[in-house]
Amino acid sequence: MEPRDEKLYKLAIKRAKFRSHIFSYGVIIIFLWAIWWISSGNPPKLSGWPWPVWPTLGLLIALAFEYNEAFLSNTADRVDREYEKLKRRNQKTNDSDQII
Secondary structure, eight states: OOOOOHHHHHHHHHHHHHHHHHHHHHHHHHHHHHHHHHHTTTTTOOSSOOTTHHHHHHHHHHHHHHHIIIIIOOHHHHHHHHHHHHHHHHHHHHHHHHHO
16 A cells, blocks of 8 residues: 555545535535424514524635635645745845855
8 A cells, every 4th residue: 555645634534524514514504404494483573684694604604714724725735835035045144144
C-alpha cells in the first residue's frame, strides 16, 4: 500500500463530513417544518414569519461555512505558499546582508 498524502486525506475527511452534514441538516430542517405544519393547524395560519425560518437560516449559514472550508478554501496550501514566500524574503535579506 502506498503512503497516503496527509493533506489530501484531511481534505477528504472534511468533504465526507460535509456530505453527511447535508443529510443531517436536511432531516432536522424537514422535522422542524413538519412540527410547525402540524402544530399550526391545517392549513397553517400564516400570521408573520413561521418560526422554522430562523433555525433553517442558521443551519444554511453553517452549511455555507462548512462548504467553504471543504471545497473552496484550502488553508493548508495557503499556509505553504505564505511560508515559501517568507522563506524567499528572508533568504533575500540574508543574501543582501552578506554582500555588504
